[in-house]
Amino acid sequence: MDFELAPQVVRYxxxxxxxxxxxxxxxxxxHQHASGTFNNPALNRALAxxxxxxxxxxxxxxxxxxxxxxxxxEMEKAGAPLDALAMAVMIAGVVQHVGTAEQKAAVIPAVTxxxxxxxxxxxxxxxxxxxxxxxxxxxxxxxxxxxxxAKMWTTMAHEARxxxxxxxTDASLPRHRGLTMFxxxxxxxxxxxxxxxxxxxxRTNATFYDDVRVGxxxxxxEVNGGxxxxxxxLSFERGVMGGTNPGxxxxxHSAQWAHDSGRINEPAVREKLARVAIDNHVAALLTxxxxxxxxxxxxxxLEGSMTKLFASEAYQQASRWFQxxxxxxxxxxxxQPGAAADGWIEYDARHSPVTTIYGGTSEIIRNNIAERHxxxxxxxx
Amino acid sequence: MQLAxxxxxxxxxxxxxxxxxxxxxxxxxxxxxxxxxxxxxxSALGAMEVWGSDATLSDLCVIGETAGHALAPVPFAxxxxxxxxxxxxxxxxxxxxxxxxxxxxxxxxIWSIVPAGAIADIVVGLDGDEFVAATSPAPFAxxxxxxxxxxxxxxxxxxxxxxxxxxxxxxxxxxxxxxIAASMLVGVAALALEMGVEYVQQRHQFGxxxxxxxxxQHGLADLPGRIDGARLLTHQAAQALDLGxxxxxxxxNNEITDxxxxxxxxxxxASDIAADATARSLHxxxxxxxxxxxxxxxxxxxxxxxxxxxxxxxxxxxxxxxxLWPSAVRP
Numbered sequence: 001m002d003f004e005l006a007p008q009v010v011r012y013x014x015x016x017x018x019x020x021x022x023x024x025x026x027x028x029x030x031h032q033h034a035s036g037t038f039n040n041p042a043l044n045r046a047l048a049x050x051x052x053x054x055x056x057x058x059x060x061x062x063x064x065x066x067x068x069x070x071x072x073x074e075m076e077k078a079g080a081p082l083d084a085l086a087m088a089v090m091i092a093g094v095v096q097h098v099g100t101a102e103q104k105a106a107v108i109p110a111v112t113x114x115x116x117x118x119x120x121x122x123x124x125x126x127x128x129x130x131x132x133x134x135x136x137x138x139x140x141x142x143x144x145x146x147x148x149x150a151k152m153w154t155t156m157a158h159e160a161r162x163x164x165x166x167x168x169t170d171a172s173l174p175r176h177r178g179l180t181m182f183x184x185x186x187x188x189x190x191x192x193x194x195x196x197x198x199x200x201x202x203r204t205n206a207t208f209y210d211d212v213r214v215g216x217x218x219x220x221x222e223v224n225g226g227x228x229x230x231x232x233x234l235s236f237e238r239g240v241m242g243g244t245n246p247g248x249x250x251x252x253h254s255a256q257w258a259h260d261s262g263r264i265n266e267p268a269v270r271e272k273l274a275r276v277a278i279d280n281h282v283a284a285l286l287t288x289x290x291x292x293x294x295x296x297x298x299x300x301x302l303e304g305s306m307t308k309l310f311a312s313e314a315y316q317q318a319s320r321w322f323q324x325x326x327x328x329x330x331x332x333x334x335x336q337p338g339a340a341a342d343g344w345i346e347y348d349a350r351h352s353p354v355t356t357i358y359g360g361t362s363e364i365i366r367n368n369i370a371e372r373h374x375x376x377x378x379x380x381x
Numbered sequence: 382m383q384l385a386x387x388x389x390x391x392x393x394x395x396x397x398x399x400x401x402x403x404x405x406x407x408x409x410x411x412x413x414x415x416x417x418x419x420x421x422x423x424s425a426l427g428a429m430e431v432w433g434s435d436a437t438l439s440d441l442c443v444i445g446e447t448a449g450h451a452l453a454p455v456p457f458a459x460x461x462x463x464x465x466x467x468x469x470x471x472x473x474x475x476x477x478x479x480x481x482x483x484x485x486x487x488x489x490x491i492w493s494i495v496p497a498g499a500i501a502d503i504v505v506g507l508d509g510d511e512f513v514a515a516t517s518p519a520p521f522a523x524x525x526x527x528x529x530x531x532x533x534x535x536x537x538x539x540x541x542x543x544x545x546x547x548x549x550x551x552x553x554x555x556x557x558x559x560x561i562a563a564s565m566l567v568g569v570a571a572l573a574l575e576m577g578v579e580y581v582q583q584r585h586q587f588g589x590x591x592x593x594x595x596x597x598q599h600g601l602a603d604l605p606g607r608i609d610g611a612r613l614l615t616h617q618a619a620q621a622l623d624l625g626x627x628x629x630x631x632x633x634n635n636e637i638t639d640x641x642x643x644x645x646x647x648x649x650x651a652s653d654i655a656a657d658a659t660a661r662s663l664h665x666x667x668x669x670x671x672x673x674x675x676x677x678x679x680x681x682x683x684x685x686x687x688x689x690x691x692x693x694x695x696x697x698x699x700x701x702x703x704x705l706w707p708s709a710v711r712p
Contacts, residue, residue: 001390001439001616002383066382077635248635255632255706270702271695277705278646280635282610285384289613292384306606313603363599370598373605374578377593 003288005066012052012067016074019046024080032081033334036195036203037159039084039117047071048114053085057112058093058236069240069291073284076242079249084117084156086241091118091164093236095183098221098229103183110161119186121151121165121207122230128152129364131166132176132227136209138167145169145219147182147190147212153358157193157205160186164233165209166226179226182218189213200351238294239304243359244287244311246352247280247318253344254322261329261340269325276318283311302373305365312355313362319345319352384613390443397444400429401451407676413454414529416521418500423455423475432464433473438557438619442564446612449568449687452679456480456497456531458561463505466554467514467545472503478519481554482506482535483691490538496690498533499523505545505554508537512546512554515539528686556622556644562691563615563644563651566684570608570651570658573680577601577662580677584667591665600661608658611651618643632705645701652688659684 005013023043032038047053055063056071063070068089075082092111095103110116127134136149147167157163163184170178184191190212196204221229255273258264286307293300322345323330332339333346340346356362370376386394404425413419431444441461448457456478463479464472471477480501482492486508495504499522505514517540523533578601581592591597621628621640628638637643659681663670670677688694 001386001613001620003617003620005382245635251635252633264706267695267699270706271698274649274698274702274705277632277637277701278614278650281637281646282607282614282650284635285613285617286606286610288382289384289609292382295382303606303609306609309603310606310610366599366602367595369602369605374574374598374601376578376582376598376601377590379593379595379598 009066009070012055012063013070013074015050016047016052016071019043019052020074020078020080022046024078033201036197036201038081038202039156039159040081043080044085044114048112053089053114054112057089057096057108060093060096060108065238065240065291065294069287072240072242073245073287076245077248082242084159087120087156088116088118090233090236090241094229094233095220097232099183100217102217103220107162107183116161117156117159118162118164119154119157119160121154121163123153124150125152129361132179134166134168134179136165136167138169138180138182141213144213144215145182147209147214149209151207153204154207155204157186157207158195158203162186163207164220166230170224173224176227178224180223181220181226181229182214183220184212184214184218198354200347200354235299235301237304238300239290239307240287240294243355244283244307245280246311246315246355247276247283250315250318250322250348251276251280253341253348257322257326257341257345263325272321272325279314279318283307283314286310302369305360305368308359309362309365315355316352319348323349386443390440393440393443394447397429397447398450401447401453405451405453407452407679410452410454410679415525416499417454417529417531418456419454422453426455427475432460432475433468437623438560439616439623441561442615442619445561445564446568449565450572452569452572452683456500458558458565459497459501461561462554462558463503465557466505469503477502479503479505481558483555486537490536492535492537494532494690495535497531498535499531504535504537506537507548507551510548511544512548512551513537514543514545516541526686528682530686530690532690552641556641559644559648559691560615560618560622562687563611563618563647566651566655566688567608567612567615569680569684569687570604570611570655573658573662573677573684574601574604574608576677576680577665580666597665600665604654604658604661607654611647611654614643614650615647618647630705637705639704642701642704645697645704648688648691649694649697649701652694655684655688
C-alpha cells in the first residue's frame with residue numbers, strides 16, 4: 001500500500017486550507033450559531049473563485065474524486081460548515097450526469113461559482129429510512145405536473161435556489177419504480193418553507209408543496225426514474241463528502257479544554273485523548289480509501305457507509321467521554337464564562353446524536369453491510 | 382496512492398495464505414498446545430525464504446496477516462524483528478529462533494514473560510540503558526497461559542551476551558514488532574469474523590438461521606469496517622517505518638506521520654478489534670463457542686495473548702499520548 005498524496009493534491013490541499021483559514025473566522029462561526037444557518041457563503045465563493053469547487057464536482061471536475069475528498073475533509077476537520085456546499089456540489093454532479101442541456105446551463109455555473117445552494121427533498125414525515133413509501137405526488141395535468149405533498153429535513157431550503165424533489169408519479173408501479181426526481185426552483189409558486197429548529201442550534205426545515213405546477217423542464221432524469229437519479233447522487237457521495245471526521249474538531253476542543261483546565265496531565269484524560277486520536281486517524285484512512293476506490297473506477301458505496309458508521313459512533317462516544325470528564329463546565333454553552341473549551345464540549349455533546357441518524361442511520365447501514373457485504377440472509381422482520 | 386495491496390503483495394498474500402492454510406490448519410494449532418510452537422511448521426516456513434529476504438516491513442505485514450489468520454504456532458513477528466535487526470546467519474537460516482523482550486530486565490537481569498521466550502535461543506532487549514542480545518539454549522517450557530503462547534522468563538546476563546545498541550535502537554525494533562503483531566491481530570480478527578458469519582448461517586433456531594436475526598447481523602456488521610481500518614493503519618505504519626522518515630504530528634489537524642506513533646496506534650487499534658471480533662464471534666457461537674471443540678476459542682485466546690504480551694494497552698495509550706501531546710508530559 002502507498003499512502004502518499006500526489007504533489008498536485010498536496011498543493012490543492014494547501015490552498016484549500018489557506019482559504020478556509022481566511023474565511024472560517026470566529027465571527028462567521030458566531031453568525032452561524034446565532035442564525036442557525038450552517039453555511040459560510042464567503043468561504044464557498046472564495047473556494048469557487050479559484051476554481052477549487054469546480055475541480056471537485058463529481059463526474060465533471062478534473063479533481064474528482066481525490067480532490068472532492070480533500071476539499072470536504074479539510075472543511076470538516078476545520079469545523080467549517082460544509083453540508084450546504086456538499087449538497088450543491090453533489091447535485092451539480094447529478095445534473096451533469098442526467099440533466100438536460102438547459103438544466104446544466106442553469107445549475108452548474110451557479111454552483112461552481114459558489115453562489116447557488118440546492119436542498120434535498122427526499123424524506124417525509126412518515127418516510128425516513130423507508131424512503132420508497134413516500135407519498136408526495138406529481139400528477140399530470142396537460143403538459144404540466146402538479147405536485148402536492150410535504151418533505152421533512154429539507155436543510156438549507158430557506159437559502160437554496162433549487163430543491164431536488166422525489167415524488168410519486170405512478171402509484172400503479174412497485175414502490176420505488178413509480179418515483180420521479182424534480183429539479184424545482186424554490187421560488188416556484190406553491191412552495192412553502194417552515195423552519196424546524198434542532199437541539200444543536202442548526203435550523204432545518206419542513207417544506208410544503210401545494211398545487212405546485214411545473215413543466216417537463218423540471219424533471220431531472222427519466223419520468224419514473226427517480227430512484228435511479230437518487231442512486232447516482234449516492235454513488236457520487238461515496239462517503240467522501242464529509243461526515244466521516246467529526247471527531248477531529250472534537251479532539252481539538254477536548255485537548256484545548258484539557259490544557260486550559262490543567263487536566264492534561266491526568267492519565268484518565270490522556271488515555272481518552274489518545275483513543276480519540278486513533279479513531280480519528282482510522283476514520284480518515286477509511287475515507288481516503290473510499291476516495292481511492294472511486295479514483296480507481298470502483299464504487300465504494302458500502303465502504304463509505306462502513307466509514308460513516310464507524311466515525312459517527314466513535315464521535316458520539318467521544319463527545320460523551322469529554323463532556324463527562326469536563327463535569328459541570330461541560331454543560332456550559334458557547335460564549336458562557338467558564339465553559340469547557342469555550343462551550344465546544346457542550347456543543348459536540350449536543351450535536352453528536354444526529355450523526356448516527358442523518359445520511360443513513362446506523363441501523364440501516366448495519367443491515368446493508370450484513371446483507372450485501374457479509375452475505376447474511378435477508379433479515380427476519 | 383494505492384490503498385490496497387500492490388500486485389506483488391497480492392501474490393504474497395495468496396502464496397502465504399495457501400501455505401498457512403495447508404501447513405497450519407487448526408489441527409496443527411491444537412497439536413502445538415500448550416507450548417504454542419510447532420517445529421515442522423517452523424521448518425516449512427523457513428523453506429519459504431522469508432527470513433533474510435529483502436521484503437519490506439509492508440510485505441512482512443501482508444505475510445503476518447496470513448499467519449495471524451491461521452493462528453500459526455510460530456514466532457513470526459518476534460523472529461522477523463530480530464532477523465532484520467541482527468541479520469545473523471543462524472537467524473536467517475532459522476536454525477536459531479530470535480525474540481525481543483518488551484520489558485526491560487529487572488535488577489537481577491531477568492526479562493520476565495518474554496514472548497517466544499520458551500523457544501528462542503537469541504533474546505534481545507534492554508538491560509538498563511543497553512540494548513543487548515543474549516544467546517542461550519531455549520528452555521522449551523514456560524508458564525501455562527491464556528494463549529498457549531511460548532512465554533518464558535529469560536536471563537539477559539547468561540550465555541553469550543553482546544551490546545547491540547541503545548534505547549533508541551530498541552524503540553525502533555519495538556515499533557517493528559508492534560506493526561507485525563498488529564498485522565497478525567488483523568488476521569485473527571478477520572478469521573473470527575469469517576467464523577462468525579459461517580456459523581450464524583449454519584445454526585438454526587426458531588426454524589431459521591440465527592444469522593437472519595437483526596441483533597446478530599448488527600453485531601457482526603460493526604466489524605468489517607474496523608478490520609479494514611486496522612489493516613490500513615498497520616500498513617501506513619509499516620510504510621512510515623520503511624521510508625525511515627522522522628515524520629511529525631499535528632494532532633489538531635489529524636496529521637500523524639511519526640512512524641513510532643503510527644506503530645503504537647496500529648497495535649492498539651488492531652488489538653482492540655481482534656479482542657472485539659473474537660468476543661462477538663464466540664458469543665454468536667453460543668455454548669459451542671465456549672467449548673474446547675470449536676475453533677473460535679483458539680482465536681479468542683490468541684487475540685488477547687498476542688496483544689497483551691506486548692504490554693498493557695492503557696500504558697501503551699499513555700505512551701502514545703506522550704508522543705501526541707509532548708509538551709504536556711508530566712515533569
